């Protein structure tokens with residue numbers, strides 16, 4: 001039996017409702033982020049970051065948002081007949097922070113690409129959706145004013161939106177299972193699948209197996225693949241640099257492997273540098289080596305595209321974001337950048 005706590009028991013008495021705690025509680029409600037713009041009576045552009053935006057009605061199309069009475073932009077929105085809503089894209093958090101600062105409209109719009117629409121609204125670029133609205137109602141909302149607008153213009157693209165939750169910017173990732181599990185799946189597999197270690201290892205196994213099977217077709221070993229890719233990204237590297245890069249992946253390599261690649265005419269060892277020390281010899285790709293490296297590179301780009309297509313843009317961005325955070329924490333010692 002489910003016990004439902006009556007609502008009045010969950011509510012704290014009015015006098016005990018601490019504004020900071022209230023604000024924190026509201027943070028559990030994930031929202032998108034908008035910048036809402038208008039033109040002040042003196043012709044200056046005005047804009048404010050707002051996540052109180054929401055839909056109201058489909059027919060007629062209406063939206064709402066609320067603005068703090070004490071906000072500097074409030075008088076401009078009260079007197080304006082029109083305003084434009086910009087639903088921000090996943091990479092526009094800096095723009096959001098800029099329009100959330102109590103600075104003048106001129107400062108907010110300085111150095112930005114923007115234009116005026118036919119109703120006088122400043123329009124920003126790079127967002128996922130823009131809506132041009134006409135104020136139809138203004139309501140008292142405590143220390144805020146609630147603006148209700150009729151949507152009279154709309155533009156939209158498929159760029160993933162920026163999300164705001166718990167005081168942080170985020171990217172929304174879908175919880176939908178893209179591939180439903182088989183009906184007869186052994187439940188023990190399900191628990192194994194949910195372990196983080198299993199998931200990381202399994203993803204890495206899949207990726208490496210795909211990449212190295214292509215290398216094998218071109219008669220290139222895993223270690224040689226790494227050497228060729230390291231040289232493909234740069235014109236030339238020292239022998240020592242290549243050895244350090246390859247060792248970082250957990251595989252070992254010595255000068256013999258480089259000599260072997262030279263014997264197969266995939267790399268050229270620059271012994272004209274007059275360097276007696278083998279570690280400091282410069283290694284270059286030959287034309288044949290560059291051709292093989294280009295094919296390997298094209299294959300990994302194809303694989304990446306296929307994964308992105310399967311996951312979708314937003315989930316790919318979310319995955320990249322999490323993996324780069326993971327690498328910053330657990331793999332901070334990359335000796336040389338590959339690129």
Ligand SMILES: Cc1cc2nc3c(=O)[nH]c(=O)nc-3n(C[C@H](O)[C@H](O)[C@H](O)COP(=O)(O)O)c2cc1C
Pocket residue numbers: 033047048049050051052053065066067068071072073074096097099100101102103144164
């Ligand atoms: C993600 C985010 C959402 C916000 N949402 C609102 C909102 O819905 N209403 C509001 O009045 N202020 C909101 N703010 C705060 C305003 O953006 C901020 O007070 C800003 O200074 C207002 O601009 P102004 O001072 O030029 O009027 C939000 C801030 C952030 C960072």
